Amino acid sequence: MKKLWYNGLFYTMESEGEKVESIITEDDRIVKTGTYNSLLSYLDGEQFEKIDCNGKTGFPGFIDSHLHLIGHGEAKNRVDLTKCSTYSEMLERMKKAVSESGSNEWIIGEGWNENEWDSIPTFSIDDLNRLSNTNPIVLKRTCRHVYFVNSLALNKASINDDMQIEGGQIGFSEDGQLNGLLYDEAVNLVLKAMPAPDDLYLSKAIISAIKDCYQHGIVGAVTEDLSYYGNANLVIDLYEQLLNEVPFHTHVLIHHTTLDEVKDRLHSGNRNVSFGGVKAFIDGSFGGRTALLEKPYEDDNRITGLQVTSPEKLEVITKKARENNLPIAFHMIGDLAVRQGIDAVKKYPNKDKLPDRFIHCALLSPKLIEEMKKLNIVVDVQTSFLYADYPWLVDRIGNSRNHYAFLMKSLLNESIALANGSDTPIDTVNPWQGIYTAVTRKAKNGEVYNIQEAISLYEAIKLYTVDSAASFGQDDKRGLIKEGYFADFILFDEDPFELDPDSLLSVKCSETICRGNIVYRKSEERY
Template sequence: MAKAYINGKFYTMEKEHDTCQAVVVENGKFIYCGSNEGALQMAQDVVDLGGAPVLPGMIDTHQHLFASARNLTRMDLKDVRTMSELLERVRRRAEETPDGQWILGTGFDQEVFTDQRILPTKEMLDAVCPCNPLVLSRYCAHMFSANSMALAAGGIGRGFQPKVPNTVEFDANGEPTGVLFDAAGSDIIALAPDPLGSLEAKKDILEKACRDLNSHGLTGVHPIQGLHCDLPEYLDAYQELNQEGRLTVRVYVNYDELPGQNLHFHTGLGDDMVKYGFYKLYLDGNLGGRNAYMTEPYADDPTNVGTPNYTQEELNALVRAGYERGFQVGAHAIGDRAVEMFTTAIETVYSEHPKPDARFRMIHLALLSDELIERIKKLPVVIDMQPLFISTDLKWVGSRVREDRRKYLYCWRRLIDEGLILTAGSDAPCESYDPIEGIYAVVNRKDMSGFPEGGWYPENSVTVYEAVSMFTKNAAYSSYEENIKGTIAPGKLADFVVLDSDLFEVDPMAIKDIHVEKTYLGGKEVYSRK
């Protein structure tokens, strides 16, 4: 049965300023967008929106959804602001945990600490947690701190050789400090008993997480596996949730492994709810850990240019392997040297075999240069950026590079002006997955307290329309789904979000205070604030 939604201000996102009063939904799709009168002629079941603003359902193009869900079972440290507070939290958790039982925590950021802006060492952790193996993950999921019991469980001691070089930190005496990176940290965490070991447990926690995504206006998400930093994803869990009618977001699932050679499928396998997405490579670390791969040494660490995960030849071969098998290929590249490597790999592979609709995914691109931008804009790429990185990082990220290069940090305005397509993701659980906060951040280039006045390099701010496009029609384009979602138009999936205020009309600083009233997936209400 057709249902009309009238008296709304539907921002279709087909083009800027394009709105309609009403829509009609039937069989999960929009069949009409126009006036109240026209909608009322097509349906007897009517919902009056009372003048509320409406957007297409929003899509997070970069998230580690299972890790976000799993964090509901771990010690949450994201609100910790001092080292002493972090250690006190650990001490209290250890006191209530039986000896020998693993303790895992996540979400802290030492860069915001007001006392010691360092990663906790094993000595610090041993003092408050001597009887339990303990591993704490920084919010970025690339850096970890472990106590002595956890290090011992992983066999990490003097003379230990990590399987990936430079992923275990040692002191001047050759002893591990407890600070770990990427694979070294995830390998130790993998030793802990898994409370979500069964498929049913995974499904239950994912369903809960998806419902929370809906509360923030999200109807789509691109979950990404990253096994080297303990970020798994489970395609079967999403499939079964969908089969059971329990999946409330559309997922485009992406992996950092290629399927076996005997599995003959490619990107796009699935349906409107669950699809197999892109093949993701991780080229470097991050700026917070100073292991993003740079062309020049870090300004605050002159002996360090970061760490690449591949040689250029290895990277070319991996990109080629995914591309030739019909997979969309994406890569995490934060430092400008890592971006250069991925740019070279795309140039090499694409020139060998140009395909009519290649859409490589360039992910993060935190630091660029004029030369890199000129090369990138000639390629068939989509850029997946993370708006909240600017809000989280702006107080310290400038210290990593020379002052004259800071204008190339998160230079999203420049990329749009060069004609590139940008999408927005959260990188959750690294950041909040609330797209309203993301829109606020990328428009204002400020943190949530409004700092700094005037914005951080405000010449790289984007408009509200551009920001919303990143979460809607650009996001749909990135997964080859622009013909079925991303805008409000007849024939497209009826995914839409009702807000309590119009983000196109409020003061940009007030955007972060806007709330989602209702979220619809295929015309079905999946969230209501009331």
């Protein structure tokens, strides 16, 4: 049966300011848009359901262009360390978790960020060992490129002080002893040592993550999950099955280590799943000083970051992606990492319809931009990072380089395709933090950084809707309120275009409609 959604104000996002009063949907598609009276005439003689939108403002459903969906679900079911203001508070939270856990159970905390603590800590593995010598303990930094673990976790992962790990580092205290800190590829040894999750565990994480996405108006995402759970095909199976029950679209990136495992089942996409670029990490993060820079860090001139994947291996990965008619998806934070990504795709050009994904590109330069605009790429930005990464990022890279951090307007002016995402669980999944920072360039401390890179509210919302859909080749069916498109749209009690920009951070989704059905309603707080 058709549904008539009326008494609303729907921004179609086809062009700036374009609005319609009402929408007709049938099954999972939008059939027609227009005025209430014109749609009533269109439906004359038919049976249909009328749904009053009560004067709310509508947009196409949001699509997060880069996250880790299962990781988001996991984080919601683990010890939350994001609100800790001191090292001691983090340890206290873990002490409570240990007391509530069984012997030999892995205990995992998520989201610590020493840059937001009241004082600079000295990490000591002994502090975690005192909490438990029968439970492996793993505390993941907010960027997930740095772990803090106890001795039992190191033993389970067969990590010792003599090891050299390609693309990773092991932390030491001043006396030369292991301090429990692991960086980049070293954390993967811990992940591999953990018990492989079963389908019930993964299903719970997926459903939990999607239901949380609904609260924020998110109906689809580009996700990277295949390499973390021991069985890439199981993850794909669950997406194919579960997303019929909890409607959502996942565009799945393929970590290069899983390509051989899954390549025989890649398809052009259905309403639940599509497949995208071959993923590799070139560098790490600014927080852990492992983002790869052309010149040394401003606050530690001994280091320029960490080479997670060598340039030679990047070329091998890119060549293999091209042989399988796939784009690449490279994590690149620092300017040197971006340079290496450009070199790899220039050697093996992308002739596919789907663009290569340059993920993050948090630090650029005019020269890099000049080269990027010649490539078939989309830059996968995370403007929400700006909110939490300042003011300490200026200490890391200095004032002169900071002028080229988190660029937005400069890239749009050069007609370089962009899409915006959260990278959750690294940062909040709430799109309005990313929209707010894109428009105001304000960080958590209220200061404005690089205001010349601010973009309009229309441009910012577009990056979470049709531009995000375009990043994986589905802007002909997602990201707009338009006839023939998926019936994915969201409602708000207020019109964001009429708000003061500083109020954007507090905007809340009122209702989320996915495939023509209401999947979230704030007034009921149920799904």
